[in-house]
Amino acid sequence: MVVVKRLREVVVGKREFEQHMEVVETVGKHPNVLPPRAYYFSKDGKLLVYNYVPTGSLFAPLNGSSDAGRSPLDWDSRVKISLGIAKGFAHIHSEGAKSSHGNIKSTNVLLTQELEACISDVGLSPLMNFPPAMSRAMEYRAPEAIDTRKITHKSDVYSFGVLLLEMLTGKTTLQYPGYDCMVDLPRWVKSVVREEWTAEVFDLELVKQQHSEEEMVQMVQIALACVTKLPETRPNMDAVVRMIEELRQSDMKTRQSSESEFDVQTP
Secondary structure, eight states: OEEEEEEOSBOSOHHHHHHHHHHHHHHTOSTTBOOOSEEEEETTEEEEEEEOOTTOBTHHHHHSOGGGTOOOOOHHHHHHHHHHHHHHHHHHHHTOTTOOOOOOOGGGEEEOTTOOEEEOSTTOGGGBOOOGGGGGGGGGSOHHHHHHOOOOHHHHHHHHHHHHHHHHHOOOOSOBTTBOOOOOHHHHHHHHHHTTOGGGGSOHHHHHTTOOHHHHHHHHHHHHHHTOSSGGGSOOHHHHHHHHHHHHHHHHHHHHHHHHHTOOOOO
């Protein structure tokens, strides 16, 4: 099974489109990136063909309602997904200054049954005009990207930070049909942290599961570093990957230490 995506507002010619697709194919050679399998370009229509991922996007388990069969993501799953997304973007950025995503949001992150994150819509932003539909994802966009419409690695980092906040809070920034809880996540989280009520930001599903609040606070700090206003003060994606890996390693050591405390020597 495949998914066919029809592109509108394409602003480049066939040759430039084909050259760009060759770059996208190279960028797509990573387990956390979902490249198109094929494309079609004519004056009547532009199509991209992708592998079908039946599990769907990250948006649903984060923002779906529990009475609609939502299966809440636990803390370990969210850390795993966050790390996969970060690795995918670090790989995309490693291909050069022009390799930026430009349209990062939870509906563009697909999940396998093993909860491996796959980034879709890679490489589409440079090919397309700024469509009105993208206003739905405006809250993910860095301030400088809104002002200038220029997409950079650092504007991607900002968008990743917003996505990370979405995973931590369970709140959405998307104007999406059926969801009326849209919020300016960076501004809201910064205001809560400023008042030293950090525990208030977390998704109730995480609070119920009684995970380590210290680790979740560390992840909030990583996200806030990504959404600073000045692009030059944001970390690059390689640094973000290292920070999340270090958080996960410290989490595993803490658990092993806790488990060893309950090991009782029998006489």
